[in-house]
Amino acid sequence: MNGIKDWWNQNSPRDQMAMFALALAFAIYILYAIVSATHSKYIDQLEKNDRANASLSQVRELSAELLAHSEASDRSQGGNLTEQVNNSLREFNLNLSSMQPQANEAVRLRIDQANYGSVVAWLHEMEVSKGIKIKDSTITTGSEKGMISITVTLLK
Secondary structure (H helix, E strand, C coil): CHHHHHHHHHCCHHHHHHHHHHHHHHHHHHHHHHHHHHHHHHHHHHHHHHHHHHHHHHHHHHHHHHHHHHHHHHHHCCCCHHHHHHHHHHHCCCCEEEEEEECCCEEEEEEEEEEHHHHHHHHHHHHHHCCCEEEEEEEEECCCCCEEEEEEEEEC
């Protein structure tokens, strides 16, 4: 420690003042670099949060739009499940043998001696266009070629 003091005292007051100013400038630079880096990280995080908030609000808008569209679609598709099934069966010229409403907006249907292609097209229409899910089904061959009997449970 005495070596540093001796070295300091050997320098002229002008050199001491210059070294002090340089040390002060270096300390200010280090402080500025630390603050700047922290500030930059903070700004980046704020921008990331803004993008996330914008994305979240867009998702909320789209979900509200989808919900409104879904409700409008339900109203336009003939109301309850049994009405939709009856209307759809008429469109595909399928004869219903029995229908049993079940819990949770489900209905169990039995169709006897129907054309396989018509039944598959009807099931596709129910799932894809009307959004009705097939919970379970049992298909057996009919008495003639290409004819089947089906028991199916549909969920809204």
